[in-house]
Amino acid sequence: MDLHFEMGLDALRQKLLRMASYAETAVNRAVAALVQRDYQQALTVKEDDRLIDQLEVEIDELVIHLLTKAPLATDLRLVTVAMKIAQNLERIGDEASKIAKRAGDLAQEPPLKFQVDLPRLAGLALEMLKLSLDAFVQKDSVAARALIPRDRQVDALNKEIHRILVQHMAEDPQSVGRCLHLMVVSKSLERIADHATNVAEDVVYLCEAQDIRHTGAKGPVLGN
Numbered sequence: 001m002d003l004h005f006e007m008g009l010d011a012l013r014q015k016l017l018r019m020a021s022y023a024e025t026a027v028n029r030a031v032a033a034l035v036q037r038d039y040q041q042a043l044t045v046k047e048d049d050r051l052i053d054q055l056e057v058e059i060d061e062l063v064i065h066l067l068t069k070a071p072l073a074t075d076l077r078l079v080t081v082a083m084k085i086a087q088n089l090e091r092i093g094d095e096a097s098k099i100a101k102r103a104g105d106l107a108q109e110p111p112l113k114f115q116v117d118l119p120r121l122a123g124l125a126l127e128m129l130k131l132s133l134d135a136f137v138q139k140d141s142v143a144a145r146a147l148i149p150r151d152r153q154v155d156a157l158n159k160e161i162h163r164i165l166v167q168h169m170a171e172d173p174q175s176v177g178r179c180l181h182l183m184v185v186s187k188s189l190e191r192i193a194d195h196a197t198n199v200a201e202d203v204v205y206l207c208e209a210q211d212i213r214h215t216g217a218k219g220p221v222l223g224n
Contacts, residue, residue, distance in 0.1 A: 026096035045100035052093035141207035
């Protein structure tokens with residue numbers, strides 16, 4: 001393989017891993033700000049999102065350069081998959097910003113007298129993100145396929161959280177604004193899991209040259 005192309009691929013991997021680290025950090029900070037009712041920590045997520053956006057621009061520029069030099073089909077898949085993963089990471093950063101915005105708003109209002117299991121939902125989404133990125137680094141399509149069905153668990157918990165919030169809004173109209181904030185947070189966490197699923201599907205494509213989006217070939221359903 002051409003030395004310059006290999007160096008470009010290595011630079012692409014490093015930028016992508018840095019972007020993944022920022023995205024994970026942004027989600028963790030946003031959720032911590034929500035749980036701890038920490039307005040100042042919520043503000044720090046904006047800086048994470050700025051760094052994520054900048055890295056997406058850098059990755060796009062590098063991808064365009066590498067696409068003109070990819071000597072093999074496997075190299076072409078790697079470059080295009082990296083670009084798609086970067087797009088998903090950028091959207092995860094956007095969702096983290098949404099969570100942080102709601103966390104900041106909630107921190108300035110009285111706490112609700114009940115709780116919903118948003119930390120558990122966040123934990124599931126973040127675990128999916130970590131596992132999908134690990135599968136990419138290790139080029140492990142088996143691991144990628146195994147985590148995809150976990151998205152159903154996230155969807156079910158998101159629906160349950162929404163059901164509880166709707167019930168509380170009906171019982172206590174004064175809680176409506178705060179409950180709506182939590183609904184947005186829950187939906188953002190569900191979308192983060194969706195993006196992690198997209199990354200896993202991209203890993204399968206990278207390793208097996210098989211597009212499993214919109215198919216029933218994604219793997220077994222896992223238990224809780």
